Amino acid sequence: MADREEGLSDGSDIEGDYEEQEENIADVEREIIRGDVDDWIHNIFQEDSNDEADFLGFQSEWTSENFHPRIGNVFRKIGGATVEHPEEASAGQYFELFWTNELLDRLVQETNNYAQQEREKTPPPPFAPKWTPVDKSDIKAFLALCFAMGILRLPDKADYWRQNKWMFVTNFNRVMSRDRFFLIWRYLHVQNNEIQPDTPDKLWKIRYLLDFLNKKFEEMYVPYGNATVDESMIKFKGRLSFRQYLPAKPVKWGVKVWALAESDTGYLSKFQVYTGKENNQEKGLTHRVVMDLCHHYFGSNLCVYMDNFYTSPELLNDLHIRGIMACGTVRVNRKGLPKHLLPSKVGLQKHEFKVAQKDNLTYCVWQDTKPVTVLSNFHDPTHRGQVSRRAAENRVVQVPLMLADYQKNMKGVDLCDQMVGYYQLNYRSKKWWRRIFFYLMMASAHNAYIVAKDIHTHAARERWPGFQDFIEELVEDLIGDTRARREPPKVDCGGRATAHDIVKMFPKNKVCRECSLSGPQGQRKGVTKFGCQQCGVPVHLECSSKHIMRMLNK
Numbered sequence: 001m002a003d004r005e006e007g008l009s010d011g012s013d014i015e016g017d018y019e020e021q022e023e024n025i026a027d028v029e030r031e032i033i034r035g036d037v038d039d040w041i042h043n044i045f046q047e048d049s050n051d052e053a054d055f056l057g058f059q060s061e062w063t064s065e066n067f068h069p070r071i072g073n074v075f076r077k078i079g080g081a082t083v084e085h086p087e088e089a090s091a092g093q094y095f096e097l098f099w100t101n102e103l104l105d106r107l108v109q110e111t112n113n114y115a116q117q118e119r120e121k122t123p124p125p126p127f128a129p130k131w132t133p134v135d136k137s138d139i140k141a142f143l144a145l146c147f148a149m150g151i152l153r154l155p156d157k158a159d160y161w162r163q164n165k166w167m168f169v170t171n172f173n174r175v176m177s178r179d180r181f182f183l184i185w186r187y188l189h190v191q192n193n194e195i196q197p198d199t200p201d202k203l204w205k206i207r208y209l210l211d212f213l214n215k216k217f218e219e220m221y222v223p224y225g226n227a228t229v230d231e232s233m234i235k236f237k238g239r240l241s242f243r244q245y246l247p248a249k250p251v252k253w254g255v256k257v258w259a260l261a262e263s264d265t266g267y268l269s270k271f272q273v274y275t276g277k278e279n280n281q282e283k284g285l286t287h288r289v290v291m292d293l294c295h296h297y298f299g300s301n302l303c304v305y306m307d308n309f310y311t312s313p314e315l316l317n318d319l320h321i322r323g324i325m326a327c328g329t330v331r332v333n334r335k336g337l338p339k340h341l342l343p344s345k346v347g348l349q350k351h352e353f354k355v356a357q358k359d360n361l362t363y364c365v366w367q368d369t370k371p372v373t374v375l376s377n378f379h380d381p382t383h384r385g386q387v388s389r390r391a392a393e394n395r396v397v398q399v400p401l402m403l404a405d406y407q408k409n410m411k412g413v414d415l416c417d418q419m420v421g422y423y424q425l426n427y428r429s430k431k432w433w434r435r436i437f438f439y440l441m442m443a444s445a446h447n448a449y450i451v452a453k454d455i456h457t458h459a460a461r462e463r464w465p466g467f468q469d470f471i472e473e474l475v476e477d478l479i480g481d482t483r484a485r486r487e488p489p490k491v492d493c494g495g496r497a498t499a500h501d502i503v504k505m506f507p508k509n510k511v512c513r514e515c516s517l518s519g520p521q522g523q524r525k526g527v528t529k530f531g532c533q534q535c536g537v538p539v540h541l542e543c544s545s546k547h548i549m550r551m552l553n554k
Helices: 002-006 018-034 037-054 091-095 101-121 136-151 157-161 178-187 207-220 285-297 313-321 401-409 412-422 432-455 457-463 467-479 513-518 544-552
Strands: 226-235 253-262 268-273 302-306 324-329 353-358 361-367 371-376 384-390 394-400 502-504 530-532
Touching (some): 091 467, 101 136, 136 157, 136 178, 136 467, 157 178, 207 268, 207 432, 226 285, 226 412, 253 432, 268 285, 285 324, 313 324, 313 371, 361 401, 371 401, 394 401, 412 467, 432 467, 513 544, 530 544
Parallel strands (some): 302 324
Antiparallel strands (some): 226 253, 253 268, 324 371, 361 371, 384 394, 502 530
């Protein structure tokens, strides 16, 4: 980008030396007066012919024969991770490349600020759980439990703390109490509500996180030459002004995200959240989106693949000028396509194709079950590739190379969505920005997994054969030494009890186990602060003998 800016004129050469210009005009007038008009005109046309020589190769019409060969373009950047980690580095250390201490400190500060503001505005009742300010270890443990909820799925968040049913027994209560988790869930915040943006921004509640992760995603990894531009959907059905409906997507209702992802791995390099129509778009929405997503890679010869929602001759020409190679399917009603090769004008048999060329653009129409039209700004029209078709038998069909490359590389964003969707936290919330927050949290974990495999390929595959293994270790690293402030009582009464002493052991009232079992349905259960020292079950003093007998008889 800097090289291009150095080559731009600052406008100072427009004004020139007027005395020198006057002398040149005077010389021309003297030549005409002397009768050297023929020589002067000959010189003018000779200069014009030299200018035309500089523009050779620029075609005004599409041609289907005598193609100009294309020279292959090489990606000018070094692909892969831009950081180094030792081979024994943990999953948490890779995740910290994206969710750094700076971001965690921000979450701690804004969460505590928001909790203070809300509790001053609406003081909680006396029986409400006590709030204590969070620190970095609390936030990391909270994120770890959210990751774990994406792997171990239960109907409700509160089910992870249930201990009275063996099928729900987890260790969540040893890391963080249920009330503590729900308070952090309630007060989790990224932006101070008292600091409003200068200009209207629908994403101001999460703007800091968007900008921070966009920068980190670009810094930590460079694609290996092939990338995909497509839209991704974050599921949300609540009330939201920029909620979208895409019937062709697996997630039909939600927040739309423009994404640039590497074709082979699904690494999310750049993203933008769509918030609605904008007024200042000279060349259309899709033109602006693709330019913004690819801006960081201008001049690198990155090959970008996209579908017919984005592709147009004007966009591909502008990308070629900026050093971006682009290819994608194209709609037949786009301006600038060869009219004689539109599907309605050519009668092709199945698996036949036609190719045309104009300047840097190559166009092909291929007859599959339906006609497929593809446009590229870097493919040679004479090169061929192969695609496999799912018919009664697997069949390999010869097609133009641009179509084969499109089928191979148009999968980056879908792969990213697939990996993120496997283990993404998916609980309803009225706060729309939480869905974006947890989507980016899981996308960061997936990017960290790709960086780890790129730095130490063999060691990472042996240590984390799958993405789930990486997340499981990440959960343990984020939890670390964090434990609940009060060790929860043990409820496992399996095996024969040897000693059951009823003592005062609960700081708060608990429901008596024996009253719950013996009382009629719908009756209020007894409340006690006493419990069995052997098994930790809350029991009234008057119910102690009944409980001891029950345990001894097991």
